[in-house]
Structures are given as structure tokens and as C-alpha cells.
Amino acid sequence: MFSSADKAADMNHIIAKAEAIHLERQILALQTLYPTQGYTTKCVAGSTTILSPAMLGRKLNHTYGFALEGEVTMDDLHAIEAAYKQNGVHPEIDMCDFADGSAFDLLSAKYTITGSLCEYQRSLSDFQGPAMLGSGIEISKLGPEDHDTFIRASVDGFSSTGRAPELLKVLAESAAARFSGR
Structure with a gap:
């Protein structure tokens, strides 16, 4: 029988894998759109490192799931650090409470904790779908002719987050490229 801690750890691994896949697909789409811009993914010891032009900041330059x-091992950490050095950005490594203790030991020698990563889960068995969205919300599919409108709407819609317009545009372009064939 599994304890609730075991179930939480299992769910955390599932969510982390889904996030890693999402990050990899973001970068793969950007590699296709901008093949000479240095968009890269590197998988080391089960973690995913995504790298992009330094001006795009942490959002597209970090390691997830370390x-x-x-x-x-130290070799794993050195492989990640080498990828960052080649890209000209400082390493940023996301970890959670379920990470193996060896990582905390390795990182404590020369890294500083700048925040924590927590993921929460909720069963969707009671999700009411569109009824929960409220009135006045319309969801529609966009076609290729709506590409520029989607990019502008995405940048405008997320501009209040304080992220640079260049980053928002790249993220919107990545999303559009990933879903344009659907």
C-alpha cells in the first residue's frame, strides 16, 4: 500500500516529466523557427536544461527536474555548467523537495538558494468544464490566417507579467509553431 507521501512523489515525477516535455517542445519549435539563434536542450541525469539567447533570461535558460x-554526481553538475558557460548565461537549477539528497549536497558548495519550486495537484474528477469559466468567455480555434493576431494577443495578454515583450513574442511564436499543425 502506498502512503500519501509516495503518491505525492509519484505525481510530482509525472508533473515534472510533463513540464520537461513542454520545455523541450518549446525549444524545439524555436530551433525550427530560428535555427542560428542557439536554442538548445540538454538532458543530464534525468533533468532538462533549456538554453536560448541570454537576453531572454531565466524563462528560457534554466534546468528543470535536477x-x-x-x-x-559532480560530473552531472559539470555537464550542466558547461552547457550554460557555452551559452554565456549563469546556471539556474530548479529542484523540489522530492529531489535526491545528493543534489542538495553538490549544490550547497557553490550555489545559493534563490527560491523554492512547489507543485500542487488537484483531482479533476469534479471539474465542471465550461460551466466553471463563467459567461462572456468564448473559445475558438484559430487558423493560419490568424497567426499574427495570436502573437499580438499573446504579447498583449501577458504584458502585465513584467516580462520583456521580446520574450513574450518568442513564447507566443513557439506556441503557435507547436500547434499550427493541429
């Missing part, structure tokens, strides 16, 4: 698959 040590979630188990023990990590």
Missing part, C-alpha cells in the same frame, strides 16, 4: 530521477 535529481528527480535519483542520485546525481
Whole structure:
């Protein structure tokens, strides 16, 4: 029988894997759109490192899921650091409480904790779908002719987050490229 802590750890691994897939697909779409801009993914010890032009900041330059698959070594950390150095950005590594303790030991020697990563889960069995969205909300599919409108709406819609318009545009272009064939 599994404890609630085991179930939470299992769900955390599932969510982390989904996030890693999302990040990889973001970068793969940007590699296709901008093949000479340096968009890269690197998988080390179960983690995913995404790298992009330094001006795009942490959102597209960080490592996700470090040590979630188990023990990590100094060689793993050096491989991640080398990727960042080649890209000209400082390493940023996201970890959670379920990461293997070896990562905390490795990182404590020369890294500073700048925040924590928490993921919460909720069963969707009671989700009411569109009824929960309220009135006045319309959802529609966009076609290729709506590409520029989608990009502008995405940048405008997320501009209050304080992120640079260049980053918002790149994220919108990545989303449009990933879903344009659907």
C-alpha cells in the first residue's frame, strides 16, 4: 500500500516529466523557427536544461527536474555548467523537495538558494468544464490566417507579467509553431 507521501512523489515525477516535455517542445519549435539563434536542450541525469539567447533570461535558460530521477554526481553538475558557460548565461537549477539528497549536497558548495519550486495537484474528477469559466468567455480555434493576431494577443495578454515583450513574442511564436499543425 502506498502512503500519501509516495503518491505525492509519484505525481510530482509525472508533473515534472510533463513540464520537461513542454520545455523541450518549446525549444524545439524555436530551433525550427530560428535555427542560428542557439536554442538548445540538454538532458543530464534525468533533468532538462533549456538554453536560448541570454537576453531572454531565466524563462528560457534554466534546468528543470535536477535529481528527480535519483542520485546525481559532480560530473552531472559539470555537464550542466558547461552547457550554460557555452551559452554565456549563469546556471539556474530548479529542484523540489522530492529531489535526491545528493543534489542538495553538490549544490550547497557553490550555489545559493534563490527560491523554492512547489507543485500542487488537484483531482479533476469534479471539474465542471465550461460551466466553471463563467459567461462572456468564448473559445475558438484559430487558423493560419490568424497567426499574427495570436502573437499580438499573446504579447498583449501577458504584458502585465513584467516580462520583456521580446520574450513574450518568442513564447507566443513557439506556441503557435507547436500547434499550427493541429
